[in-house]
């Protein structure tokens with residue numbers, strides 16, 4: 001309905017109620033139209049999109065550039081070929097990163113989940129303090145965690161290398177898993193646990209058949225977050241790494257110091273593509289379990 | 293499937309310095325539909341949790357079929373609980389919720405499937421087996437909780453205000469259904485409620501509780517007609533209750549002097565000597581209300597004169613608040629047993645006569661001199 005017809009209606013003495021009595025759907029459609037027509041919000045939307053994706057587009061273009069350097073010198077797959085055939089060291093670093101990400105995320109998920117369950121559902125002294133202390137590694141600057149872990153490893157005499165990186169990553173990932181699982185557990189009623197016990201489940205059966213499956217969405221997102229955080233961590237890893245234990249971020253950093261090799265561009269594009277391929281089907285799965 | 297006797301003796305339970313249960317003793321019989329009735333916070337849930345094994349009493353014992361169960365954890369007792377919040381497992385389908393106890397016991401799949409179907413049929417939910425709990429209405433969830441609690445064939449079913457989250461119509465319906473399930477399975481039901489109407493309509497016997505104590509145990513009509521204390525008289529249904537003293541006593545007929553009403557005749561079960569201090573109670577539906585003074589044909593008729601303060605019409609009856617000359621208010625229910633299109637004959641502010649016979653009143657909390 002246009003403003004003219006509305007005005008005409010009012011002039012004709014149509015009751016005001018007729019105007020507000022429009023169905024919700026109709027008024028929502030009107031709002032949608034108004035939003036699309038507003039030039040500022042449309043501009044902001046597109047500016048955001050461009051801002052987010054422009055660097056990726058530049059990266060994509062650069063990875064197909066024949067020559068290293070700013071100017072476009074022709075399309076080529078040369079850097080992709082180099083990435084897959086002549087970059088053994090890069091792939092070793094990638095392998096290290098993947099291994100550490102998986103292992104540390106798994107460790108953090110198991111420990112963080114158990115900690116969250118314990119703190120949420122069992123009563124013990126100083127429960128509140130334990131809960132708060134658990135968040136400390138999330139708030140502390142990474143550099144502090146890096147230094148303290150380094151001092152700790154030196155103190156216990158652990159040789160720096162993949163193992164120390166794995167322990168460090170599991171440590172800083174734990175609070176994230178703890179937080180996500182706790183948030184999930186807080187939504188549930190304690191009586192489901194009593195119900196399980198009432199129906200004949202032992203404590204262990206209750207844990208495995210009720211508590212863990214019920215918190216699965218929190219556990220899954222905690223695990224994914226842990227993998228991501230581990231893959232991209234630089235500062236803490238830098239402190240606790242040892243000879244030969246190079247992760248992908250460390251490798252890329254050292255490579256960049258000698259000028260950005262377009263191989264890195266190609267690697268980045270491959271990683272973006274890999275992540276998208278991984279997330280799209282997983283996203284539906286996550287939505288599905290979260291809906292339950 | 294068979295019910296069990298439940299014997300609760302001298303049970304006490306405190307939270308900090310607060311006594312939630314104080315010296316509670318109850319004998320619940322095999323197969324009985326037994327209600328724990330009392331206002332919110334009186335300790336009903338605490339007592340039920342002690343029976344289910346979720347709480348340990350500080351004092352006293354609980355025996356099921358004569359065997360002390362105080363040390364047994366919930367999974368080792370032949371009791372099952374229907375929780376107020378349903379407590380369904382949100383990650384399992386309706387079928388799997390009901391199958392849960394059988395899966396724990398590793399019942400073979402064929403037997404399991406047919407048993408689960410039987411119990412879903414018992415609560416009329418066969419068609420919903422594959423749904424998730426979040427897809428069901430409150431009443432349906434409650435039924436799943438009942439089926440799940442019964443499939444283990446417990447000898448005692450504990451129900452904690454199972455209907456309180458449902459709307460009034462559905463509550464009535466579920467109550468009837470619960471009663472018929474009780475008849476079918478024949479086990480002992482212990483039913484917690486704060487709703488006296490629910491308790492009166494389905495229970496074999498009721499224990500009325502207040503502030504951690506059991507005040508009276510008996511069948512519904514006894515609780516209603518012969519309340520043991522003022523609290524019970526006021527809590528169950530509506531009543532007119534006055535403090536007074538017996539001034540004359542001839543056998544089972546006592547005359548009670550009530551300062552705000554005058555002298556009232558009442559029959560008693562045992563002789564009550566003059567000088568006893570008592571509470572006198574008469575239910576509103578037992579009082580007749582009329583515009584004319586009743587003919588004094590019967591000498592045991594009590595008559596009080598007053599004026600209608602407030603008539604509340606509700607279709608099947610009218611509730612009158614009648615203020616007497618001495619300034620107290622009586623509640624009176626007048627049933628509309630016959631068809632009438634004229635509207636009420638007794639109107640606001642009208643002068644009326646209230647009457648009831650000596651048998652219709654009762655004495656509560658008799659303190660003999």
Ligand SMILES: Nc1ncnc2c1ncn2[C@@H]1O[C@H](COP(=O)(O)OP(=O)(O)O)[C@@H](O)[C@H]1O
Pocket residue numbers: 307312330331332333334335336337338339
């Ligand atoms: N775990 C507990 N800790 C402290 N107080 C409690 C606990 N459980 C119950 N209470 C108290 O005991 C009293 C009785 O509670 P409850 O048995 O739940 O009453 P009802 O079921 O009759 O409403 C209440 O005042 C309640 O606050």
Ligand SMILES: [Mg+2]
Pocket residue numbers: 333336337338453
């Ligand atoms: Mg309660």
